Amino acid sequence: MFPMILFLFSLFLSSTHASEQEFCVANLKLPPTPAGYACKDPAIVTVDDFVFTGLGKAGNTSNIIKAAVTPAFVAQFPGVNGLGLSLARLDLAPGGVVPMHTHPGANEVLTVIQGSIVAGFISSANAVYYKTLKKGDTMLFPLGLLHFQINAVGVTSVALVGFSSSNPGLQILDFALFGNDLPTELISKSTFLDPAIIKKLKSVLGGTG
Template identity: 75%
Template structure:
């Protein structure tokens, strides 16, 4: 009787596990949703869907912020779809900065692999500021949705690896959100307490109109 019970239990466990999906490699041709992308058929999945090789190459930092982010999010790395994680490389040239920004969909962990980076975030409850200059080997966490930034604190290129708690963490850079759109200067002046000259200067630098 005991052997019969064991055989039945084993059959039930095997049956349930054989029907469970091990992964959901993203079908990127379809539209993404907050729940992720549709799954590709397992017969169309290869080992390359679970490998990303781009983080070994430095990003191009010849831009207005002297910084670059090389993402391995679901759009570049379909194997992370549905797994609740992703990763990226951060390159900061001397004087480079990742301006104040948020990731609406994920918390972030930053690991410094070269140079020094001053990083910080602002709490939403009391606007408390948490700032630290990180050296090689240091790690800092940024809670989901909070404003945060990173600035090169060394005279050399600084590099970090950042991981996120979502395959598609989202990104909104505050400066670009304010000044790289067509929101009227008058409304921006009233909502930011900046004067007309400052608003129009920032719109010109960041490509905004109005």
């Protein structure tokens, strides 16, 4: 009886090992599902699926927030599919800011590699945590919490950012309120802001209503 149990156990281990998949490079030719992208056929996977070269180049900060985020999420970096991680580069020109925003799908860790950045987040208990980060400093931003980054010096600041998801998601508070067609009256009632201020912000951020 024992030899039979041992044989079945070894058979189970071998079949489990054979069915293990070490990676699941995203097949970007197919639409994503709630569980992520389907896997590319391992026979056509190459080393380039596991290499991303975009983080070495500065982003274009000539925009209203004077900031640029270069993502290395699953859509740009298929090798991270299913691994629960991704990266990004943040460039903040002088006066640059990433407004209050959330990542509904990931925790975030930010490391300053150039310049200085004021960064912080607000907990669900409305406790505020912020600090001026210098080169080499790292800060964490828990999943789903509102947080921000602001250039703290007169030169471009740069940070590398890591996420605990291959697709962390993003919602910027200012654009969620003032960059769409949500009626001014409803925004005013739900935020206590003056309608004139709301209309002004809508005109700047592309909203209507």
